[in-house]
Amino acid sequence: MRNKREGSNLLELTNINAYYGGIHALKGINISVGKGEIVTLIGCNGAGKSTTLKTIRALLYRSQEKFRLRGNKLRNNLRT
Secondary structure (H helix, E strand, O other): OOOOOOOOOOEEEEEEEEEEOOEEEEEEEEEEEOOOOOOOOOOOOOOOHHHHHHHHOOOOOEEOOEEEEOOEEEOOOOOO
16 A cells, blocks of 8 residues: 655655656656565566666666655756
């Protein structure tokens, strides 16, 4: 059962967008993971599974994002 309290999720991503050059690869992704939950990403080739994980790991340029880990906002440390 997902925990609905704000800030109570272990990981929370809101309105995540990612780009490969001029290609808008992820558009407004929202993910929340509660403590003890196991999450998988499934989908067809090209659906954005790897891009989502790379974006979480801060390997791609991100804009308009909101990342929270244990309720604390994470900032973008990616150098461009």
